[in-house]
Amino acid sequence: MKTLVSLARRALTAQNPASDWRCFCSSSSFPSPPSNTKLFVAGLSWSVDEKSLTDAFSAFGDVTEVRIMYDKDTGRSRGFGFVHFSKEVDARSAKDAMDGKAFLGRPLRISYALEKVRGGPIVIPRLLSPGDPDSRNS
Numbered sequence: 001m002k003t004l005v006s007l008a009r010r011a012l013t014a015q016n017p018a019s020d021w022r023c024f025c026s027s028s029s030f031p032s033p034p035s036n037t038k039l040f041v042a043g044l045s046w047s048v049d050e051k052s053l054t055d056a057f058s059a060f061g062d063v064t065e066v067r068i069m070y071d072k073d074t075g076r077s078r079g080f081g082f083v084h085f086s087k088e089v090d091a092r093s094a095k096d097a098m099d100g101k102a103f104l105g106r107p108l109r110i111s112y113a114l115e116k117v118r119g120g121p122i123v124i125p126r127l128l129s130p131g132d133p134d135s136r137n138s
Contacts, residue, residue, distance in 0.1 A: 036088045038113040039095055042080040044068065045104040056103060057083045061090025082113055 041053070050066045057063050068081035085091040091112075099110040 036112050037085045037091050039083045039085070039091055040080065040111050040113040041083055041098075042109040043103075043106050044077060044079050044081060044108070045106045046077045046079070048077060048081075048104055052104070053081060053083065057085075057094050057098070060085070060094035060097065062086040 039057075044053070048068065050068055053068065054063050054066045057066070062085060063083060064086050065084040066081065069078045070076065071078055083091075083094070085094065095110045095112070098108055100107055102108075
């Protein structure tokens with residue numbers, strides 16, 4: 001990640017050397033790592049509901065919330081959901097124990113959930129060589 005930030009800083013400084021890009025490229029502007037209490041659970045059968053998922057995961061600790069994602073048009077499960085635990089250690093043990101295990105006939109794929117990114121995309125400038133046909137400065 002540091003290499004990517006330094007490349008972006010170098011590219012931006014090359015375009016406008018007088019600019020101070022620290023506020024856009026410093027590592028302090030990146031969000032803190034996500035909490036590991038929320039699991040992403042994929043490979044869910046269409047017959048799985050919140051109660052059955054809660055029952056399956058509550059053996060590993062205090063489950064605070066379970067959400068299954070449903071299709072807006074059909075109302076059918078999209079095959080994935082999220083399980084929130086109150087403690088990181090409970091989430092880790094659930095992930096380790098349930099990842100790859102069959103649940104209602106389908107193997108689960110479990111990972112730590114990423115936080116939903118709000119706002120615009122992060123744009124990383126492309127470094128162009130002088131002979132590059134896409135270069136606008138040649």
